[in-house]
Amino acid sequence: MLTALLLIPFLGGLLLLLLPSSVAPVRMRSVAIVFLSLQLLLSVALLIPFDPSVGTPQLVEFTPWVSRIGLDYRLAVDGLSLPLILINAALTLVSAVCTRDFDQRPRIYFSMLLLISGAVNGAFLADNLLLFVIFYELELIPLWLLIAVWGGANRGYASTKFLIFTAVSGFLILAAFFGLALVSGSVNFNITPALTENLPVATQLVLLVTLLIGFGIKIPLVPFHVWLPDAHTQASTPVSVMLAGVLLKLGTYGLLRFGLGLFQEVWPLVAPWLAIWAAISVLYGSLAAIAQSDMKRMVAFSSVGHMGYVLLAAAAATPTALLGAVFQMVSHGVISALLFLLVGTVYRKTGTRDLNVIRGLLNPERGLPLTGTLMILGVMASAGLPGMAGFISEFLVFQGSIQTFPLATLLSMVGSGLTAVYFLLLVNRAFFGRLAVTPVEDPVAHGRLDVQLAAVAPRETIPAVALALSVVGLGLIPSALSRISDSATQLMAQLPGGMG
């Protein structure tokens, strides 16, 4: 069953590559949507055999592969990876559905999207360190292509920056894993705390720090975040949805799975520093977001801040905090995907994301009222208002961390308050006020919008409405997710590195 989660997107990608170029782009998108729908169905079907009372990896699929170097085909799923498998399936489908303007090389575009989704599934399911690295690296080139080929005007710069940073991230992670094998003298790369059991503390610290920097780049945490705003700004909307909703989670997943999971002995030593790092990331991300005038960069910087909560929770490593970390990964995935979708809609209709230019988009007759309504809902969720997904995750993270790291938690709470500040600035500037009345050719140059905005067709809003419903649904019925992840996070917190 787990293998099918790799096969479906990979086969779909391959089929798309083999399709003759005479096939209409819209049909190619339909093919991609069929495969991604199958992937989503299968991901949801995983809930049937999955036993939420078991915290350890389950549904294991194992085939010896290159055992001589410790690389085995070993897949498994647990309460940490299953929610991420689900949002990967859902958000890749959303990305394919919301892809517009796909006249340029649609075959390659959609096959890359499927390839990324399959690789991400592989990384979340891999129960072998080398297998994880293979899948982790596998999504890199397709994503680089998606930014470099289908990105904005400055895509060359942004995609190269992305490639350099994430390649370094992959290299550091691989180096840490190989270093682990080298110093432990083992060629067993199966994920088990036994790998680090007999290593000196200093060695463990070096390996852990290497791993943290590797994943810190991917998450991204300050100061390794500089690639993210550029990548988001230049990426198309569907790619931003994938990047924020799914791919950043590879970093936080790695942090929890390999950082906390493997280096239990030294984790308490670095945890206080990680908590400080988290608070800095949260505050920096929030303050930088306030300073942005580009809507997309603002949402991108909000991701930097919100990923800091996961680091805070990982540092505290209490059951509540770790459950909060899983919630945060899922809720941030859905909320940021929603926000990027809506910013994409605004950009497509107005031709700009400049908050100094856009005004009055909530206008019921000639603006983008539904987009504005969903944006208000999205920013409320991101700011952690009760009743929505963001509240549950932030509440759990703060509650789980406050006793362990009170100062860092309080500073992160300030960051949460700042989220409301910058997103209210966004909503106030872009959606309230009055639409301009004069059609202009270059809105940015004239500091004014073309009032003749085309209406957003109902079908264009379906993905955003679906995401908004999930944001509210997850906020109202958090038990749906906590049932899946509770045992796994409890188990993780009871490890020696955890504070449970």
Place this chain on the structure above:
Amino acid sequence: MPVIPAEQVHAGPHPTQEQIVQTLLAGQTLLDDTPDHVIQVVDVLKSYGEVLDAYSINLIYQAEEQFLNPFPVLKYLDGDVSPAKLWRHFWHDRINFEYAEYCMKAMLWHGTGGLDEYLDSPEFASNCEAIIACKRRRDPLQGLLHPLFPQFLPELIRTAATTHALGQFWRVMSDLFIDLAEAEANGEVTSIAGVVDFIRDRLVAAAGNPITYKVRIAGQDFWVLPPEAGLTFLVDVAVPYVEAVFLRGTPFLGTVSFNAQAKQISADQSSFKYGALYADPLPSMGAGIPPSLCMQDMYRHLPERLHNWYQNCTRGEGDVRVKICQSFQKSMFCVTNAAIKGTFPHPLDSTDQAEQEANAAYANAWASRLVVARTNALG
């Protein structure tokens, strides 16, 4: 600091005051004379005529049948309280008379012209006393109220008088606008100039119509606006209406506090610029901005030709109320144009220097007010 930058509200081409004066003195139309404008103005006025017909009937009903009723909860039903009518009313399948009342209140509040003068006269006060004395004998509540608040019932009578006068005014205007549409359909009116002349001729013809109002209490008739007051259609009602509704208006309820904080509301009532000629056709989410209920009412009676025309521009059905408002504003400029044309002190082709100067001064007075109106609608 203005809340909405002036360059955004008044964006687009605007004529100068001098250009407006020249246009008026040359007898030309303020609105560009184009076939599209003819469709918009004629058809939107036709739908407005249908709405005014209902407004007029209801205002006259309110003034005559709901006179001094302390709880006029059924005032919008025109006396028909059948379940079917109630259902349509609460389901909002109806004309919204709230806008008609808004216009009446604007007239009452700004209080210009002969009607207002009469409402403050001793003759009117004695009419009120007679009415109140009769009413108090049969109504203990009013019997109690009047000694306590002696200005209360006279003020209600003033309101009723203004309501009735506006009902009479709109009766004429409703017929005028529907006749205009018929004339255009018959090929008698083919241009904006023709529209302006048609309206002017009908306004001038109705200028001397008497405005009267009497109520019946306990089988006895009482004059509120008696014939001997000499109130007439054009000078005493139409001109104050234009002043109150086209030019001054009142800030809409949703913006009063907002605009007051921004110091946008003038302390001088005569310098108000909230009328139909200044209205922003684009709603900005505040309650009742612009007169969206009126647009909704016109939408219900929109002629098919204009409806089809709207389908082919901007968002089709999606922003139809904004488009109706824009067309309505264009048509109101035509009505204003006709009113100015019909009230010049001297013939425009006069060769007498003094008369020419008087006409120029008159045109200049209007132009000074119109130049800051939403004249980008004229193009």
